[in-house]
Amino acid sequence: MFLLVLSLLLPQPTLDFDYYKTNVEPIFVAKKAGFTRCVVCHSEGGRVGFLEELPAGAENWSDEQSRLNFEAVSRLVTPGDPSGSRLLMHPLEPDAGGDEFHNGGRQFASQDDPWFQALEAWVLGQAGQ
Numbered sequence: 739m740f741l742l743v744l745s746l747l748l749p750q751p752t753l754d755f756d757y758y759k760t761n762v763e764p765i766f767v768a769k770k771a772g773f774t775r776c777v778v779c780h781s782e783g784g785r786v787g788f789l790e791e792l793p794a795g796a797e798n799w800s801d802e803q804s805r806l807n808f809e810a811v812s813r814l815v816t817p818g819d820p821s822g823s824r825l826l827m828h829p830l831e832p833d834a835g836g837d838e839f840h841n842g843g844r845q846f847a848s849q850d851d852p853w854f855q856a857l858e859a860w861v862l863g864q865a866g867q
């Protein structure tokens with residue numbers, strides 16, 4: 739109870755754009771062996787289309803698109819609460835605490851996965867490059 743009250747009183751960490759741009763967004767275009775890149779499934783619009791379409795032939799988004807991605811991706815996390823953040827839990831192996839099913843597979847094998855850790859740091863308010 740005390741902790742609950744405390745967490746309601748403490749200010750929530752802020753999601754930092756520079757950290758996102760340097761450490762989080764590259765995850766969405768990176769290829770992990772045996773899996774499809776996030777951008778392939780998540781830039782098609784619809785309910786789960788939280789990424790902009792990559793410009794034709796490009797491997798990265800324009801700054802303006804990154805801003806839009808940042809807005810959309812921010813809605814998939816709860817600042818200060820990694821385990822309450824769908825972006826972290828959905829692709830995470832269920833044995834490591836992740837959600838039961840993700841159409842895109844269990845791309846984070848454990849909470850020690852470097853991608854998981856980059857997302858976790860962002861959600862906890864890490865700032866900078």
Ligand code: HEC
Binds near residue numbers: 773775776
């Ligand atoms: C093969 C296609 C595919 C790939 C690759 C893929 N996903 Fe998904 N993802 C889906 C589909 C389809 C859903 C919705 C159904 C479900 O929950 O599985 C989904 C759901 C999600 C959700 C929940 C969205 C919501 O609004 O509830 C998140 C978060 C997510 N994916 C993140 C990722 C991340 C991060 C990656 C890359 C590491 C990734 N996905 C790769 C197809 C994919």
